[in-house]
Amino acid sequence: MKIKRLGKKFSFNNLNIKQKMLALYFFAFILPLVTITIILTKWINKTIMERQFALAKTSLEQTSSLLTSILTNCEQLGDTLFSTRAVQKALEYQFNSEQEVYKYYTTLSFLPDFSRSNPDVLNFIYYTENQTIIENAYFTRVTDEIKGKSWYKAAVAASGRPIWVIKNSETLDSQTLALVRALFNRTTGTLTGVLALHLDNRKIEQLVNAHKDQTIVLVDGKVAFSSRPFAFKEKLSLSTGLNIGEFKSDNILWGKDRSLTMLYGLYHEYGNSITLAQIIPHKDLESATNFVVLLCVLLMAGGSILSLSLLQIFTRYMAKRVSYLQMQINRIVQNNFELGPRLSGSDEFAEIYDALMATSNNIKTLIDEVYRHKIQREQLLARQNDIRFKMLSNQINPHFLFNSLETIRMQAIEDDNKEVAKTIKLLAKILRHNLSVSNNPVSLKAEIEAVDNYLAIQHLRFADRVKYSIDIHTDISDAVILPLLIQPLVENSFSHGLQDRKIGGLIEISIDTCNNGSVFQISIKDNGCGITKEELAKLKARLATGTVENFSSSIGMVNVNQRIKLFYGQDYGLEIESEIEKGTLVTIKIPAEFNSDGGKNV
Structure with a gap:
């Protein structure tokens, strides 16, 4: 031993x-x-x-x-x-x-x-x-x-x-x-x-x-x-x-x-x-x-001494270059990405230095991107919280709000006013869903149900002025999605697209997959007034740059697009098409992810 x-x-x-x-x-x-x-x-x-x-x-x-x-x-x-x-x-x-x-x-x-x-x-x-x-x-x-x-x-x-x-x-x-x-x-x-x-x-x-x-x-x-x-x-x-x-x-x-x-x-x-x-x-x-x-x-002996002397010179030269590379590596280990001057020559050590320099630059760029994304995510979370407070001023005491809504609903039933009772019930479901969400993915099925409740309330309010349909072309029983992605877009279609419609307003929601089932494609289409080419170009530019200008009344498309890219990556986000007097089509593209309890997780 x-x-x-x-x-x-x-x-x-x-x-x-x-x-x-x-x-x-x-x-x-x-x-x-x-x-x-x-x-x-x-x-x-x-x-x-x-x-x-x-x-x-x-x-x-x-x-x-x-x-x-x-x-x-x-x-x-x-x-x-x-x-x-x-x-x-x-x-x-x-x-x-x-x-x-x-x-x-x-x-x-x-x-x-x-x-x-x-x-x-x-x-x-x-x-x-x-x-x-x-x-x-x-x-x-x-x-x-x-x-x-x-x-x-x-x-x-x-x-x-x-x-x-x-x-x-x-x-x-x-x-x-x-x-x-x-x-x-x-x-x-x-x-x-x-x-x-x-x-x-x-x-x-x-x-x-x-x-x-x-x-x-x-x-x-x-x-x-x-x-x-x-x-x-x-x-x-x-x-x-x-x-x-x-x-x-x-x-x-x-x-x-x-x-x-x-x-x-x-x-x-x-x-x-x-x-x-x-x-x-x-x-x-x-x-x-x-x-x-x-x-x-x-x-x-003479040949050995001469060769040993040359070997010592060569070894000292090699050790010096290796020591220099080791010093640069230690700099990177200590999070100092500013390397020293490049090694002279074009041998393997110089190539290693070039690779090390490229690695240092890549790490520095990656860290910068991570910090930037982290800041953007923190800003987004802050904005979402602000929006949530603006939307739900009674969030401080949800039990009081739900109890009050339930009392009103029961009073409407006693007065035999079923429409009011139904509206209050749908509103309570929407509020309960929105107050229960976090920053983690939720069931796509629950999100669709919340959107359905929202559209049902709007249909009760405006009767034949607004109709809607939800078509699901794929199995979403175990699918998960980042919360509050669909509802803000539906609200946007209703408040901006159909605001001038007196009758015959229509919102169509379609859920399907593409790329061999690896991507969810969720479409929100309305037959509203549409957007001019100039406004559409500006909106696409805002989507590309990720700037948010107005969060006073609803979660805008830019906010949704930014959340998608931060959470899922730059390959995903919103696509928008619109024509004047024909309507607007907004498509959400995100990875198809499934709850592991359901047996599938992409």
């Missing part, structure tokens, strides 16, 4: 415009940008690492190819020197004198040519067991010290197979890579000596030092050459014994740094191996990618 309330509190609809824009900026821009940057950075990092790995591998392969070529040339020279019969004879023959040795050396004048034929080989030496040989640049007698050397023992143990070893060069007094091979008497099989070919360190060191990362040449796991200072003769925890041309990479802990090691097999025969190794610390590999990552991060 608490989580639900918290979620509702931070609902998107509860955020203001600035917060919504920031949320949109984060989810639509920052989050995708960070995601893309992370993915792109990882991809770039992987691509650069793979490229660096490929470049390092290619460079190592080139170096391996050159070193392999050096080793192969040395092996070929070693095969030639190993199989030379003249040398083997010198190693096996027991010389009797130095002159004999020197004389035999003249037959070995080709040895310097072998040395010069391969520039990668610094020199070669035969270590011989023949103590009768005189030592020179190519022959050295074996001593007990030499026999104790590991390389010498390894050569003897190899039984004539060539092996690569790390040994000291007597000429350079330094450690070098040498190919050693034991020589045996072909007849007796006894050891006659060991051939050692020393490679030129400068060539190998030049190839190894050409790499910026530490590059090592390993012989049986021992370091022979290194591009950086290294503890020689120390056994390394690197995979050796790779076949010629075989490549292998691995991750190792080099000192304190996690490093990538690449191994390339240069030689592998009979357990003797030479391996080229290169060690690249991961921090060196990552240094190139770190720059790209930093550049991506800086670009992302």
